[in-house]
Amino acid sequence: MAGKMLERVHSLRRPAQFGGGGEDDAEDAGDESKTRKHMSVVMRATNYLTRTLPGGGCLCPLFLVLSFLLLLFVTSLVIRSRCSVCVGSSAYDPVSRMRFFGYEDPDSDFGSLGVPWCRSKHGKTVEWTSKDLLKGLEEFVPIYETRPIKNNMYGMGFDHSFGLWFVARWLKPDLMIESGAFKGHSTWVLRQAMPDKPIVSLSPRHPEKYLKKGPAYVDGNCTYLAGKEFVDFGSLNWGSVMKKHGITDLSRVLVFFDDHQNELKRLKQALKAGFRHLVFEDNYDTGTGDHYSLRQICDQFYIRGGGHSCFKDSDEARIRSRRKNFWEKAVDIKELCGPGEAWWGVRGHMRDDFNHSNKAITYTEHFQNSRFVESVLDVYWELPPVAGPSLTHQNRYDPARAPTPIVEDGRFGLFQRLGLTGLENSVFNGYTQMVYLQISAQKS
Numbered sequence: 285m286a287g288k289m290l291e292r293v294h295s296l297r298r299p300a301q302f303g304g305g306g307e308d309d310a311e312d313a314g315d316e317s318k319t320r321k322h323m324s325v326v327m328r329a330t331n332y333l334t335r336t337l338p339g340g341g342c343l344c345p346l347f348l349v350l351s352f353l354l355l356l357f358v359t360s361l362v363i364r365s366r367c368s369v370c371v372g373s374s375a376y377d378p379v380s381r382m383r384f385f386g387y388e389d390p391d392s393d394f395g396s397l398g399v400p401w402c403r404s405k406h407g408k409t410v411e412w413t414s415k416d417l418l419k420g421l422e423e424f425v426p427i428y429e430t431r432p433i434k435n436n437m438y439g440m441g442f443d444h445s446f447g448l449w450f451v452a453r454w455l456k457p458d459l460m461i462e463s464g465a466f467k468g469h470s471t472w473v474l475r476q477a478m479p480d481k482p483i484v485s486l487s488p489r490h491p492e493k494y495l496k497k498g499p500a501y502v503d504g505n506c507t508y509l510a511g512k513e514f515v516d517f518g519s520l521n522w523g524s525v526m527k528k529h530g531i532t533d534l535s536r537v538l539v540f541f542d543d544h545q546n547e548l549k550r551l552k553q554a555l556k557a558g559f560r561h562l563v564f565e566d567n568y569d570t571g572t573g574d575h576y577s578l579r580q581i582c583d584q585f586y587i588r589g590g591g592h593s594c595f596k597d598s599d600e601a602r603i604r605s606r607r608k609n610f611w612e613k614a615v616d617i618k619e620l621c622g623p624g625e626a627w628w629g630v631r632g633h634m635r636d637d638f639n640h641s642n643k644a645i646t647y648t649e650h651f652q653n654s655r656f657v658e659s660v661l662d663v664y665w666e667l668p669p670v671a672g673p674s675l676t677h678q679n680r681y682d683p684a685r686a687p688t689p690i691v692e693d694g695r696f697g698l699f700q701r702l703g704l705t706g707l708e709n710s711v712f713n714g715y716t717q718m719v720y721l722q723i724s725a726q727k728s
């Protein structure tokens with residue numbers, strides 16, 4: 285049984301872009317072909333000289349000098365053309381580094397290690413299309429440029445700001461709830477999506493506290509349950525909060541979580557309160573992050589890219605260890621697997637509350653968690669990255685575990701037209717698979 289499962293995992297993992305000869309072969313072949321190409325230029329020059337020289341190919345001293353000079357000229361041209369590639373692409377640009385190592389098509393690289401996702405009850409999906417996302421981007425870039433907190437380190441960057449704004453604008457909720465405000469950037473994003481709707485914001489520290497030190501955002505139509513008034517999302521009497529805001533239909537409420545709490549715990553609390561629309565900012569991949577996420581929960585053997593083998597001599601292990609050279613957040617098998625070959629969650633642990641709690645769980649418990657999630661899910665939608673790494677120059681998240689970006693690699697014209705070239709590279713470094721969920725309790 286275990287053997288069969290392993291076999292299936294191996295065959296599912298075989299990435300399309302690698303040839304049958306394995307990665308090392310591909311690398312060698314690439315270098316060899318370069319050498320061959322250069323040799324043939326020299327050969328061709330020599331052949332040409334010998335064919336065209338008077339005397340039917342007699343290499344007398346003058347012509348030997350001439351051919352040597354020509355050879356020098358051709359070699360310098362080759363070297364210069366190779367160096368212009370080096371100058372044009374930063375040594376830290378993962379895409380150019382990947383090309384150097386023989387990964388020719390970074391575009392097809394997206395999702396090559398599989399993109400785990402949660403199955404919904406009836407296979408329903410979102411209404412919006414990639415065209416809608418592109419239109420949204422066009423509208424959002426100039427809005428983002430006016431953000432009050434320009435450097436939002438430890439908070440959301442561009443991708444997730446866009447995702448939250450887009451979902452809020454599409455759903456047009458009557459009330460927005462936010463758990464985890466920090467300096468208030470996400471409150472500002474929600475406000476841009478719905479200028480006249482109330483917000484309830486829960487955060488241990490009030491965003492106004494940050495104003496003393498620098499930029500922060502405090503909203504005029506937001507009820508802050510922060511500082512001394514802070515109440516955790518799971519302990520609040522939501523019935524009375526809804527009554528206060530005149531909300532009778534809970535499907536008109538959007539809840540946004542950026543509080544680094546176990547997402548299974550938050551999902552259960554949201555279900556209990558009767559909310560239907562949730563966004564989780566940090567939907568961490570298996571083996572990463574400081575809390576148990578939906579993506580981790582649904583990382584199961586029956587999902588492409590789900591379930592993992594801790595076998596060191598496997599395709600997955602080899603690919604993962606190579607990818608660590610390119611992507612800061614890529615995880616190799618050693619990091620992925622804890623004692624007893626526990627790969628689920630983070631090394632077999634269910635993390636919570638910024639990793640202040642870290643509880644070991646069995647695979648059976650982990651599997652049951654995924655069954656529970658699937659039983660209450662109506663829609664699961666992961667925000668794709670905004671653009672490919674050759675455009676954004678991000679070098680953190682591994683595209684092999686992410687869906688195809690909205691603006692694909694190679695589409696520089698579109699990237700520029702959308703105004704994305706005007707943003708600093710650092711704002712594209714925070715992608716962690718933000719997810720939108722539509723949920724409803726199971727009918728008994």
Ligand SMILES: C[S@@+](CC[C@H](N)C(=O)[O-])C[C@H]1O[C@@H](n2cnc3c(N)ncnc32)[C@H](O)[C@@H]1O
Pocket residue numbers: 436438439440463464465466467468469470486487488489516517542543544545
């Ligand atoms: C990553 S920051 C939020 C970033 C913010 N959403 C933004 O976009 O800039 C996480 C925030 O969650 C807050 N936090 C910690 N525990 C929390 C809890 N139980 N409920 C709500 N917020 C919590 C932290 O104080 C911190 O402000």
